[in-house]
Amino acid sequence: MSGVVITLLIVAALIALPLFWVMGAYNGLVKLRNRYKNAFAQIDVQLKRRYDLIPNLVETAKKYMSHERETLEAVIAARNSASSARKGVSLDDASNMKNLMASEGALGASLGNLFALSESYPDLKANQNMMQLTEELTSTENKVGFSRQAYNDAVTVYNTKRETFPTNMIAGMFNFGEAILFEVSDPSERDAVKVEF
Numbered sequence: 001m002s003g004v005v006i007t008l009l010i011v012a013a014l015i016a017l018p019l020f021w022v023m024g025a026y027n028g029l030v031k032l033r034n035r036y037k038n039a040f041a042q043i044d045v046q047l048k049r050r051y052d053l054i055p056n057l058v059e060t061a062k063k064y065m066s067h068e069r070e071t072l073e074a075v076i077a078a079r080n081s082a083s084s085a086r087k088g089v090s091l092d093d094a095s096n097m098k099n100l101m102a103s104e105g106a107l108g109a110s111l112g113n114l115f116a117l118s119e120s121y122p123d124l125k126a127n128q129n130m131m132q133l134t135e136e137l138t139s140t141e142n143k144v145g146f147s148r149q150a151y152n153d154a155v156t157v158y159n160t161k162r163e164t165f166p167t168n169m170i171a172g173m174f175n176f177g178e179a180i181l182f183e184v185s186d187p188s189e190r191d192a193v194k195v196e197f
Helices: 002-064 066-087 094-118 122-126 128-163 167-173
Strands: none
Touching: 002 066, 002 094, 002 122, 002 128, 002 167, 066 094, 094 128, 122 128, 128 167
């Protein structure tokens, strides 16, 4: 009788161990997926703050740079494009993420042009509103950068776990898709803005 009980316990353990492993692997993937989604939410908060600051910055600059209308309109158009891309983003859709990255790159470039051009306007540079908005935007840009780094770190950990054996079998079985890194989409966006007087 004790031999039957021991055999049943061994069989139960042989069945339970793989089930516990599958549950652990699945739960680990869920936890990592939630971590990178939370990290993206932090980027989203900073992007919203950035989009809210830009119209005030442009409005302040408009008073001093009235004949630079094209640059100011480009900043607003890039801001609107990036804001629209942010609203439609799905972390599971690579094309949406690439669209957001491209829009963010265009916005960064247009802001860089605005700041470079503003160097030619000493009254604008000395304006208290402009200085405060520039400082807030710089702080926000730093927060966006840190948030992107945290997001990319979370994505890398998730993708690594998802792609390594034997967890990759669980990821495939339960449709854990690849997460997309938030990176610069156009290499020219890495170039510094040239300021010429």
